[in-house]
Amino acid sequence: MSELVLTDEERATAGTRLVALLDRYERDLPDAQVLPAPDREQLTRLLADSLPDNGIGVDGLFDRLEDTILPSSTTVAHSRFLAYVLGPPNGVAAYAEAVAATINQNCNFWQLSPAASVVERAVLEWLASVVGFPASAKGILTGGGSLATVQAMATALADRVPGFRETGLQRPAPPLVVYTSVEAHRSVDKAAAILGIGLDHVRHIATDERNRLDVGALTAAIDADRRAGRQPWCVVATCGTVATGSVDPLDALADLCAEQELWLHVDGAYGGLFLLCEEMRELMGGAARADSISLDPHKLLFAPLEAGCLLVRDGAKLRAAYAFDSSYLTVAEDPLLTDYMDYGPQLSRNFKALKVWSALQVFGVDSFRAATRRTLELAQHFARGIEAVDGLTLLAPVTLTAVCFAVDGASRTEQTRLLERLAAENTALLGPVLLGGRHGLRACVTNHRTTTGDIDLILARLQEVVASRS
Structure with missing residues (x-):
């Protein structure tokens, strides 16, 4: 043995x-x-x-x-862990992960993982239906939203820049330019650096009074780049900015990208899965018009790390960017089964889909709708509580679950010390934020264990802190 x-x-x-x-x-x-x-x-x-x-x-x-x-x-599973867009794993997660580790499927070509191939396809089709993508959409589970954004931008390059797959950046052609907002996640800059686009060719567009990408400013930037001989090719919109949870005007951006023939990618790592709640569809419905979208099941589906997702509206474009022939990996094509090595950069991939699929099987999607809706309600409760305390000021509208506020008159150092004190006394783990030049504190309610009692406990402690300053 x-x-x-x-x-x-x-x-x-x-x-x-x-x-x-x-x-x-x-x-x-x-x-x-x-x-x-x-x-x-x-x-x-x-x-x-x-x-x-x-x-x-x-x-x-x-x-x-x-x-x-x-x-x-x-x-991370503590009910007052509210510093980041990171929720605790759901209750069945550890058991699903144990099974995935036991059978150790390599999710690259279907012969090595036939059941896993179908489970991942099922999860992706479910997620595509939540977004509103057509049946032609394809996708792949990734290590997280940052990798999904890299893979989406690589897909956009292959689709919108003729001959890019063959020549890459080694060609006599205008510089490529990508556009996003000043509030966008740093993964956009990182993707541009990794893909060779260069940070000098990322345009960080100003936002409006609701911290959303300003479509007029974007239009002007695109026009200026075209006049200067550069080549606009991609816009990355945000469905839930990390700092404030703001949602860019997705329908207007989809109209502009269609008119300008630009690829529209939506970073929905934070907010995209709030589409589970019907009341969020008016705000986020334009996501269905994007060329691609990233989602994070390890956030609002409360899967353990890592479980990101990239969906591409026209699945043929995703495959065209990543498929390569390899005689030693060839197996017969099967309409039921998918070779995921042709839809992303990895060959060896673990069975991420099992933990997502298992949780949906155990709890049902209605449980996740209820959990996400509760986080939205708790964030609004938190915001109302902040507004009710003299000496505390909300720094931004609460669109999703990020609540940004400041202690009036407190310096950056004082607010940093307050964060440290709240953590040390086990009141809560909150995070810092900088908005409009003003330093403050941020709570992000993406925790299915958080209750009204937890929020009230934090508010009561903040009220004590403010009262002690007077």
Whole structure:
């Protein structure tokens, strides 16, 4: 027998210890420290350990997990973890991940992962239907929204720049220009740098009073670049900016891109899946007109990291950007099964779709609609509470679940110290924000465990802080 296989007794021990760990973690969450201070002595000892010639066994491993890893891990599942657009995993996630690791499917060409191929296709078709994309849409699950944006822009280059796949940037042609807002995620800049477009050819367009990309300013920038001999080719709109949750005017941008023959990509990593809520369709319905959209199931579908998604309205364009012939990987085409190596840059890929599919099977989409709707309602409750406290000021309209506010008269240093104090006393983990030159605090309610009681506790503590300043 292989030395890398557990014995019957070791498997039983591992199962017992794992179930106990998961159960205890869940039960201890209400009293856990949301941002525990790292045990530097223990972590330093991890670095001091040499590569072990002999193992410590199953019990030894779980002892180290419980004594060293868990105590120095941020409690993302805590109901007052509100600093980032990052929710806790859903309840079935750990079990689905264990199954995916056990069967270890390589989701590249279908022969290595036939069931996984169909599960991923099912998840992608469900997500495309949420966005409103046609049956011709195709997609792929990615490591997150940033990678989805890189892959979308690469697809746009292959489609909108003739001969780009063959010659790349090694051609005598006008410089390519991409447009996005000043509030866009940094992944747009990173994608431009990775793809060789260059940061000098990313136009960060001004926003309106609601922090949305200004279509008039965008039109003027496109016209100026054309007159200067440059080649506009892509606009990246945002459906939920990280700082304020603002949603760019997607319909107007779709009209402009159609008129100008530009690719429209929508970064929906934060906000796109709020389309699960029917009341958000008026605000976000223009997403269905985009050429491509990125989504993050590891946000509002509460899948464990990593689970991003790229969807392309015309699926043939996605395949045209990524498919290559390889005789050693060729298998017969099958209308049921998909070779995902032809829809993205990776060959070896893990079974990300299983955790998304499993959660939808266990809880049903109505549960996710209810959870996302509750986060929207809690954010509005938080905003009303801020407005009701003299000495606190909202810094931006609350469009989705980001609530940005400031303590009146407090310096940047004072507000930073307040963030540290709130975390240290375990009131909440909030984050900093800078809007219109003003420093403040930001809560982002993307946590299905958060309750009205949690929000009220934070508001009460903020009120105490403000009162103590007077």
